[in-house]
Amino acid sequence: MWRSSKKFVILQFKSESMVYKVQAPSTIQVKIQLPSSKSISNRVLILNALSDSPYPIRNLSDSDDTMVLFNALQSSEKDFNVGAAGTSMRFLTAYLAQKPGEWTITGTERMKNRPIGILINALRALGADIEYLEKEGFPPLRIHGQQLQGGEISLDGSISSQYISALMMIAPHLRKGLVLHLEGSLISAPYIRMTMSLMEKFGVKSIWKGQTIRIEPQIYRPVAFLVEGDWSAASYWLQIQALAMERAAVDVIGLEDNSLQGDAKAESLMACLVNQHKSSFHYDFVNEPDLAQTFVVTCCLLNIPFRFSGLQSLRIKETDRMMALQTEMRKLGYELRILSDNVLMWVGERCEPVQKPVIATYEDHRMAMAFAPACLKMKEIRIENPEVVSKSYPNYWFDLKSAGFVIQEES
Structure with a gap:
């Protein structure tokens, strides 16, 4: 039963x-x-930060991945080690790229062998200043955060939906917003829809037609949030x-x-x-x-x-x-x-x-x-x-x- x-x-x-x-x-x-x-918790942490929310997130995941991201967003440090938390690596990289300051981000040996080049190339096309500290295309990274121009880019949608979600969440803060053309066969589409739905709960509208996602410059609205199981x-x-x-x-x-x-x-x-x-x-x-x-x-x-x-x-x-x-x-x-x-x-x-x-x-x-x-x-x-x-x-x-x-x- x-x-x-x-x-x-x-x-x-x-x-x-x-x-x-x-x-x-x-x-x-x-x-x-x-x-x-964990998936909802990690996204809401980023949205909470982008909206300068005064509300604590209720029923936040106590998983290692979420706690890594939570602690990084609460920290005044400039150097971050996300361990084995792949979602935190991707979401935090995009978030820090549009936040003024200089940061480094690294992880476990396995993390240093998990590719991130597709996301970095996309962020650079939007105006980000990011450099690899060891192998090209892999963490660790040095990020020179600044307000990004935004604009129109293409991205391979067949690798990881987390790259797409990371870009979508920072899109309202970009000067020109974001027009994202997805190439190839899209994987994990429900996670992209999850990101869109959560952004909408924080007051931001997105348009997804065919293989293109459009997000205009907007202001996030802080909301009290309860995370489901x-x-x-x-x-x-x-x-x-x-x-x-x-x-x-x-x-x-x-x-x-x-x-x-x-x-x-x-x-x-x-x-x-x-x-x-x-x-x-x-x-x-x-x-x-x-x-x-x-x-x-x-x-x-x-x-x-x-x-x-x-x-x-x-x-x-x-x-x-x-x-x-x-x-x-x-x-x-x-x-x-x-x-x-x-x-x-x-x-x-x-x-x-x-x-x-x-x-x-x-x-x-x-x-x-x-x-x-x-x-x-x-x-x-x-x-x-x-x-x-x-x-x-x-x-x-x-x-x-x-x-x-x-x-x-x-x-």
């Missing part, structure tokens, strides 16, 4: 161990307070429900019926997967790439072959998620195939599983959370570096324990 209610609370719990051994209960009956939406986090409880079947009754709290989040699609997708008893499952995740890991693990454990496309952005996430999935599912006895840069499939091919597998997380929170529920179909599973969940869902392990999962620390 799957139910959701609307209440808002923030819990705090973080794991600091190196490996967790996770074992499932025989039955699950639990009510879970979901974390706040996170649908990406809810997907892991949908996964638990699907794997446990009738042994589970999960009630989640904090979701909105008409959510701005693209990952709200998780509920109907999981229902389709489970209730229709599919012999195979094909889906294009171009608009919901963060759900891919959850559905890969779920399909394999339910013995449902799949073909998932639209996964090109997984290559530049916290890790190369396509390679990570292929490697870690092989430990569980499943041979996945990667076709080109955007298709991952499983045709039912099996291999010898590793005894007592330890799942590597690659500094990726979603690897940990997608694989932990696999213990519902196995005796147990081990998750390496489980603390990575703090990037988006700090209470994940705490919540699993409240649902009856046995979690033991191992070195």
